Amino acid sequence: MASSTHDKTPAYYVPESSRLPIAMAFTLFLLAWGGAGVLQNVSGIQQNSSGVWILSVGLVMFAATLTVWFTKAAREHMAGLNSEQLQESYRQCMKWFIVSEAMFFAAFFGGLFYVRAFELPWMAGEGAKAATGMLYEGFEYTWPLLTNPVPEAVPGPQEAMHWTIPLINTTLLITSSVTLTFAHHALRKEHRASLKNWLLATIVLAVVFLGFQAYEYYEAYAHLGLTLDSGIYGSTFFILTGFHGVHVIMGTIILIALYFRVLKGHFTGPDHFGFEAGAWYWHFVDVIWILLFFVVYIF
Amino acid sequence: MLKRLRPFSLLAVVFTALMVASSGALAGWELNMRQGVTEISQEIYSLHMLMLYIVCIIGVLVFGVMFWAMFKYRKSKGAKPATWHENTRLEVLWTVIPLVILIGMAVPATVTLAKIYDTPDADITVKVNGYQWRWEYTYLADTPEEEVSFFSSLATPRFEIRGEAPRSEFYLLDVDNPLVIPANTPVKFLITANDVIHSWWVPDFGIKKDAVPGIINESHATVLEPGTYRGMCAELCGRDHAYMPIVVEVLEPEEFEQWLAEQRGDVAAAEQDDSVALTSAGQVRSFIQ
Amino acid sequence: MTAIPHDDHAHHGPATGLWRWVVTTNHKDIGAMYLWFSFAMFLLGGAFAMVIRAELFQPGFSLVEPEFFNQMTTMHGLIMVFGAVMPAFVGLANYMIPLMIGAPDMALPRLNNLSFWILPFAFLILVSTLFMAGGGPNFGWTFYAPLSTTYGPPSTVFFILAMHIMGASSIMGAINIIVTIWNMRAPGMTWMKMPLFVWTWLITAFLLIMVMPVLAGLITMMLLDITAQTSFFNAAGGGSPLLFQHLFWFFGHPEVYIMILPAFGIISAIIPAFARKPLFGYASMVYATAAIAILSFFVWAHHMFTVGMPFAAQLFFMISTMIIAVPTGVKVFNWVATMIGGSMTFEVPMLFAIAFVVLFTIGGFSGLMLAIAPVDYQYHDTYFVVAHFHYVLVPGAVFSIMAGVYYWLPKWTGHMFHEGLAKVHFWMSFIGVNVAFFPQHFLGLAGMPRRIPDYPLQFANFNMISSMGAFLFGLSQLLFMFIVIKCVMGGKKAEAKPWEGAEGLEWDLPSPLPYHTFETPPKIK
Numbered sequence A: 001m002a003s004s005t006h007d008k009t010p011a012y013y014v015p016e017s018s019r020l021p022i023a024m025a026f027t028l029f030l031l032a033w034g035g036a037g038v039l040q041n042v043s044g045i046q047q048n049s050s051g052v053w054i055l056s057v058g059l060v061m062f063a064a065t066l067t068v069w070f071t072k073a074a075r076e077h078m079a080g081l082n083s084e085q086l087q088e089s090y091r092q093c094m095k096w097f098i099v100s101e102a103m104f105f106a107a108f109f110g111g112l113f114y115v116r117a118f119e120l121p122w123m124a125g126e127g128a129k130a131a132t133g134m135l136y137e138g139f140e141y142t143w144p145l146l147t148n149p150v151p152e153a154v155p156g157p158q159e160a161m162h163w164t165i166p167l168i169n170t171t172l173l174i175t176s177s178v179t180l181t182f183a184h185h186a187l188r189k190e191h192r193a194s195l196k197n198w199l200l201a202t203i204v205l206a207v208v209f210l211g212f213q214a215y216e217y218y219e220a221y222a223h224l225g226l227t228l229d230s231g232i233y234g235s236t237f238f239i240l241t242g243f244h245g246v247h248v249i250m251g252t253i254i255l256i257a258l259y260f261r262v263l264k265g266h267f268t269g270p271d272h273f274g275f276e277a278g279a280w281y282w283h284f285v286d287v288i289w290i291l292l293f294f295v296v297y298i299f
Numbered sequence B: 001m002l003k004r005l006r007p008f009s010l011l012a013v014v015f016t017a018l019m020v021a022s023s024g025a026l027a028g029w030e031l032n033m034r035q036g037v038t039e040i041s042q043e044i045y046s047l048h049m050l051m052l053y054i055v056c057i058i059g060v061l062v063f064g065v066m067f068w069a070m071f072k073y074r075k076s077k078g079a080k081p082a083t084w085h086e087n088t089r090l091e092v093l094w095t096v097i098p099l100v101i102l103i104g105m106a107v108p109a110t111v112t113l114a115k116i117y118d119t120p121d122a123d124i125t126v127k128v129n130g131y132q133w134r135w136e137y138t139y140l141a142d143t144p145e146e147e148v149s150f151f152s153s154l155a156t157p158r159f160e161i162r163g164e165a166p167r168s169e170f171y172l173l174d175v176d177n178p179l180v181i182p183a184n185t186p187v188k189f190l191i192t193a194n195d196v197i198h199s200w201w202v203p204d205f206g207i208k209k210d211a212v213p214g215i216i217n218e219s220h221a222t223v224l225e226p227g228t229y230r231g232m233c234a235e236l237c238g239r240d241h242a243y244m245p246i247v248v249e250v251l252e253p254e255e256f257e258q259w260l261a262e263q264r265g266d267v268a269a270a271e272q273d274d275s276v277a278l279t280s281a282g283q284v285r286s287f288i289q
Numbered sequence C: 001m002t003a004i005p006h007d008d009h010a011h012h013g014p015a016t017g018l019w020r021w022v023v024t025t026n027h028k029d030i031g032a033m034y035l036w037f038s039f040a041m042f043l044l045g046g047a048f049a050m051v052i053r054a055e056l057f058q059p060g061f062s063l064v065e066p067e068f069f070n071q072m073t074t075m076h077g078l079i080m081v082f083g084a085v086m087p088a089f090v091g092l093a094n095y096m097i098p099l100m101i102g103a104p105d106m107a108l109p110r111l112n113n114l115s116f117w118i119l120p121f122a123f124l125i126l127v128s129t130l131f132m133a134g135g136g137p138n139f140g141w142t143f144y145a146p147l148s149t150t151y152g153p154p155s156t157v158f159f160i161l162a163m164h165i166m167g168a169s170s171i172m173g174a175i176n177i178i179v180t181i182w183n184m185r186a187p188g189m190t191w192m193k194m195p196l197f198v199w200t201w202l203i204t205a206f207l208l209i210m211v212m213p214v215l216a217g218l219i220t221m222m223l224l225d226i227t228a229q230t231s232f233f234n235a236a237g238g239g240s241p242l243l244f245q246h247l248f249w250f251f252g253h254p255e256v257y258i259m260i261l262p263a264f265g266i267i268s269a270i271i272p273a274f275a276r277k278p279l280f281g282y283a284s285m286v287y288a289t290a291a292i293a294i295l296s297f298f299v300w301a302h303h304m305f306t307v308g309m310p311f312a313a314q315l316f317f318m319i320s321t322m323i324i325a326v327p328t329g330v331k332v333f334n335w336v337a338t339m340i341g342g343s344m345t346f347e348v349p350m351l352f353a354i355a356f357v358v359l360f361t362i363g364g365f366s367g368l369m370l371a372i373a374p375v376d377y378q379y380h381d382t383y384f385v386v387a388h389f390h391y392v393l394v395p396g397a398v399f400s401i402m403a404g405v406y407y408w409l410p411k412w413t414g415h416m417f418h419e420g421l422a423k424v425h426f427w428m429s430f431i432g433v434n435v436a437f438f439p440q441h442f443l444g445l446a447g448m449p450r451r452i453p454d455y456p457l458q459f460a461n462f463n464m465i466s467s468m469g470a471f472l473f474g475l476s477q478l479l480f481m482f483i484v485i486k487c488v489m490g491g492k493k494a495e496a497k498p499w500e501g502a503e504g505l506e507w508d509l510p511s512p513l514p515y516h517t518f519e520t521p522p523k524i525k
């Protein structure tokens, strides 16, 4: 069985035993445990003073473990340990990961669809369960929903979010996808300088996007009364844009990491899985935004 | 070996027989669904029996063939293994036949379902509101003054539950104020809840409808026979989920009218001396502290 | 390759001591850990079930307060589903799939170890909620809002985050399995040569990737409803408790097939082995599995027939659900046809497999009855449903796992298990499971709701019988533990292929398995 095939085909690389997984599992434990404690505390469900410490340790460990893990993976790759087959595994893995991310967003899109297509019309006394309207005297279904079914219990926002900033943001993200594609092409052709510039441009666009997004949130809270607790419009608005935003932040971090790897001379024209994966992720985030832009801001 | 396998088929046959022989004559050994006292509940019952017979027949056939094979093709009896492993005709057959059977089931089911959804014009509309852990019944009327509303809570005393006294016949199935409706009259129920999801279930009416906070579900019943019918909350609603039974008293229409009038009088009286908050009947009792 | 340190890694044996298990990247180690973990959770979830059955032994408060009873029901469901059955199948996948397709290991071994080690932590959090102020989750394994949000205990936040990391583990595990199957097959192991266990797991992993994120999204909404006063499930703000149920069951229904498709794969390996005849209708088995998986996305609302849906929706979900009987039937018929013309012996794995076919089918039949919307008005949320799903889950999923364990145990340990004891285990389990769960059909039909700690007197007799069956079944699982441990410690030496009719690459390898296998791809006939 163990007959050596060393100098012929490179064997599939099965890494030696590793402390990274257990470190990461323990980190996730800390994040979950500490995170739950913090949430209990800040939302006043229960006094919990240890959560914040556990969470902090968790976050530090998370950053550290992730960095070490990816560095190690990159090293292995650069050392040529990764056969073509293993690289294919990485690629497929990334694709399925993106599918799972898409389904995560699908839950939120589905929720938005459900309340708008069924729930709110019923509450306004229309459709299959029109009797429900009895409970909400005078409630009318409009979207964005400014007057909630029971406004005494859950006051609605004063104003809906306007679409101008988001339109700018859409342009920014689409442009960033284009610049990233240019960077990718440059990488394939080994034009390192052009690669660096396009990648940097992408990062700048991403950061500007985040800036606008932060401004929009500020506006929502400060002037529009559009908050998490302002009813279903606010809930769906923040969960969709918020989780998208989180993904943009993660994407930006990935892009920055890629940028530093490029500076260090990583990646070659034919061989740059790390870059490719980052690019896929970024395009995915972009596609989600476009969907979101129409569903959240326009219709 | 065979001796050991026989319990399989025996069990199957015995259980099938038990389920089919569904008299329920012995209290406490009830085996089957109730037929109930509305047209719909009776139709549901026949659908249930239809399904049961079909799956029992399929079961007997499939398991029968399997046990025959286990008997016949045993190594200990010197069976030599064949090598065939495909037969398109057979495979098509056992795809199509179940499909046909399913259609045979779906058609009557659809008819009954349509009937359930076809709400008759009802003179009486009762709003059923679920609370943790009791029901509130409101007889809707044109004016709020004519509306009758009361709570219905478990009446089984605590010491029976704790086992400190013998348990009565309707242990956990008794309420202080039953819902009262007329027989042979369509009654519409508007079902909702105040806190968490409950489910209003009267098996004899063939009604089980979730009481969802913030949403009103409709249901209806035309009860064929006067009597007392009992059910239980059928959606986990917290600590005392087991302790919010439903009791419906079905009266002859005239008796019902009389009862309703009395209740209205009571409400009016109660409003005059405005010391009773809800109704004469509205004793609110939270069950286990 | 020469410049790389550790390039001869693959020829080292495992690290030594307990640490080996913590840092391992070997699929067999990880598979074994999944299986042990799963068994521990089965005992724990089973112990909770024993509390339930003891309380229900007779009417009245006999043992526990309703509040605690609800926690037991909830934890029992959650632990059995997410802690016992799913990890057991993942463990079998880890152990067997690389062997079955001639791969040296899983596609991403470190990720694999991470997927496993998340689980003990996730369940540590989950179980510890029982000891927190206000108790653990008490709202059923379906945790419907608003009982779990506005009215949930303070520990709900911990429950949610535990589910989050558990879900992350499932998704990573599923990705790993898909990629392993897709990319690591030995040359010549074409799609239609793959053993059915591999096929069923490929499809199961796909289901997991599609629905676990939806669960994650759902519990995220819950978390926000609880901590940030959003209105997803609050009608006053325009949300809806029904939205919760739609999202939950969009996950939940495929989830129950996640717990049965790998079982189909195991049974499809065992029956041909002991009938000494190739599996009948291999191709149709593959298509049927795919059909079940695809259909499973369109049937979710059969759990919601009583919530009040429009007529057209009821009809749609009723009919789509019923159609699943067709591909499932194909499977059952194929198994029976495999037996016909064979040369059968009835070793323990085969006994479990045959019991599976019969009892799973009975569970399927009651499932079909539940699918009939108008009749479900009477069945819903009664013990009829409890009987249904325990028939498909206990003598279904759990029996298939036991069948698989007995089937592969000689391969894993290099020893034969004690056949006589194992037969006792089988018969005790078989009788116990039927005595425990068959009477629950009657209880349900007679009108006993589920999730109640106390019941009217007419339900007393069958509840007592059911409890006694449950105790018998529970006790017999201790015997199972004994048999397995005994087999690990020693026993008659197992040959490379202890079962005469067994087929597949794993049997070409020696028993017990060497630490590393298929470092060079095997030749596929």
Ligand code: HEA
Pocket (backbone or CB within 6 Å): B055, B058, B062, B098, B099, B101, B102, C142, C256, C257, C259, C260, C302, C303, C321, C322, C324, C325, C326, C328, C329, C330, C332, C360, C361, C362, C363, C364, C365, C366, C367, C368, C370, C371, C372, C376, C379, C380, C381, C385, C388, C389, C392, C393, C396, C397
């Ligand atoms: C492994 C898990 C598993 C499996 C495989 C199934 C399989 C099926 N289930 Fe089940 N189900 C659950 C686990 C499972 N279920 C659980 C856990 C719940 C409860 C959740 C909760 O509320 O807590 C549940 C609840 C549940 C309900 C909701 C009940 C209610 O709450 O009111 C329904 C309703 O339609 C249903 C239907 C079905 C059907 C039609 C199948 C079909 O797939 C079955 C198909 C199989 C057969 C039919 C047998 C073999 C076929 C033949 C021999 C062919 C010929 C037959 C005919 C043509 C009749 N199930």
Ligand code: HEA
Pocket (backbone or CB within 6 Å): C042, C043, C044, C045, C046, C047, C049, C050, C052, C053, C073, C074, C076, C077, C078, C080, C081, C084, C085, C139, C140, C141, C142, C386, C390, C393, C394, C397, C398, C436, C450, C451, C452, C470, C471, C472, C473, C474, C475, C477, C478
């Ligand atoms: C794969 C899933 C799975 C498995 C294997 C089981 C196994 C068992 N289940 Fe469970 N069950 C569910 C999934 C499962 N269940 C789900 C999803 C629910 C719904 C929850 C909800 O409503 O939210 C449920 C609900 C449920 C109920 C209904 C509770 C209620 O509505 O209030 C009952 C009641 O009898 C029950 C019983 C049992 C029993 C007796 C076993 C037995 O098979 C268990 C046997 C195992 C052991 C007993 C462990 C081994 C032995 C020991 C640890 C030693 C101790 C032994 C003794 C003291 C004898 N289960």
Ligand code: CUA
Pocket (backbone or CB within 6 Å): B130, B131, B133, B197, B198, B199, B233, B234, B235, B236, B237, B238, B240, B241, B242, B244
């Ligand atoms: Cu109300 Cu259960």
Ligand SMILES: [Cu+2]
Pocket (backbone or CB within 6 Å): C252, C253, C256, C299, C300, C302, C303
């Ligand atoms: Cu289902």
